[in-house]
Amino acid sequence: MQKSRISILFEGYIANKLTGEEVLELQELLNGEEDQLDIRDLIGEELKRDPLLLSEEEWLAGIEVNIMNKLTGRRENVKPRVWRLWVRSAVAAILILGIGISLHYWLAKDNTPDSKVVISAGGNKAILRLADGSEISLSELQSEIIVGDALTYADGSVVKGGTASHWKDQKIDVYIPRGGTYKIILADGTRVWLNADTRLKYQFNKQKQVRELELDGEAYFEVAHQNIGEGEQRKAVPFLVRTAGYTVKVHGTSFNVTAYRGEPSRTTLVEGSVEVDVPNKQEQHFLKPNQQAIVSSNRVAIIDVESSSYTSWKEGTFNFSGEDLEGILRQAARWYDVEVHFQRDELKQLKFEGIVPRYEDLEGLLKALEKAGDIKFEIKERELLVK
Known part of the structure; x- marks a missing residue:
């Protein structure tokens, strides 16, 4: 047969x-x-x-x-x-339980909540702020820049105003606005993906004995190893990521840092090893792959996680693993550049699991949430009301 x-x-x-x-x-x-x-x-x-x-x-x-x-x-x-x-x-609802729901948002554009307001997903947006006060708006047609002898895009074209004499040895302030994302390849080969509403400060200086960055927001790092000296004097150049509440010392390669002000900070390790240090604490916390350090009020909690849930944003998806609605919409607010208001506070605690494409219009995400839980949304201009 x-x-x-x-x-x-x-x-x-x-x-x-x-x-x-x-x-x-x-x-x-x-x-x-x-x-x-x-x-x-x-x-x-x-x-x-x-x-x-x-x-x-x-x-x-x-x-x-x-x-x-x-x-x-x-x-x-x-x-x-x-x-x-x-x-x-799953604590409350599963986004992708119904057959065919998930792919529907990849293939169909017309099944969205009843609303005349269409809010598109974010895209490639970034601004470089130099120490001399000048600003460079990066091209929205490009997705990454490379820090080398000149400041270039991935296709080799030079960033306007990005000649070496203009920015070399200055502290570069990279700002990603709400609704934006960008990738940076640093001079040492380190790759950094920056999420919406994020600022990264970086000093280009080959002579410096430590690589040090300041982060406010969310970034994913793939750190390149760098050594100085010869023979027995050869040693690794440290790589530090400083946030408002703690410092991440890198001993390995791939990790994600979420450090938005007013929210618990999370460092999630994908590969290698990192050390999390909190100021005024005589403690050193080392992470293994698929572990996460949550820092809140100078306290550090280490938990086991599926790291892909916290790095999927750079791959183009929202991946919610038991996430509460407040946290989900906080991410959506930054990506779609909207303000969120809850009709009742208890709605914030609803929990969801699932995967939703990040580059669909906002309505795709809202429709998935409405199918999964007893909630409704209203959009007025760039304000989202949860009912």
Whole structure:
């Protein structure tokens, strides 16, 4: 008997052998009622062979999220058994539980909340402020700059006003406004992704014995190793990220720092090792990959996390893992440059899980939240009311 297309794709999904096109095809088939029945039958057969104490709905939720991971570029494959914990730990609502909801926001533009106001996602925006008071607005058609003998964009074109004689050895203040993001490759090869409403201060000086940056906002770092001296005198050049409440000393490579004023600060380690030091505290906190340091009121808490949930912004998605609505909309407010108002304070504590594309209009995110929870939104100009 010839296998159906849904059977072939399901087997490919189980074996983790689907191509990108086949992942999209599987998601499209899941939108059809007849194919949903077929996939439930296939899931039932799979559960007979490998019982995981999962329901069909939990299996479907795992497939849906795994497909979203593939679509958004996450590298690791997540088997259904992992999502058993994901489903049972959801506190209030799951954004991507319904079949076909997630991909809908990738492919459909017209299913948005009833509102005449369309608020577009952020984009490439950044301003360089130099010590002499001059400012350089970076091109919105570019996404990154490279600090070298000249200040250039990734395509090799020189940033206007970015000749070496103009900015070399000055402290550069990079400001990312609300609704903006930009990437910077520093002179030592370190790569820095800057999120919305963020300021990074950096001194270009090859002779300095320490690499030191000041951060107010959120940034993801991939730090390049740098050494000075020869032979036995050779030593690593320290890399420090200073925030208003603590300092991160880098011993490894990849990590994310969230340090917005008025909010708990978080340092999330992806690879390598970092040390978190709080002023006036004789404590040193070392992080391992997939650990996070939360700093609030000079207190440090170390917790285990899935680091990709806190770095997905640079890949183009919002990834909420048990996040409360206040925190979700705080991120949205910075990215879409809106002001958020809650009709009742208890709405702030609603918790959600899921993945939503970051470069869709604001309405896409709001529609997903409305489907997942008992909430409604109203938009007036650039103000968002939560009801």
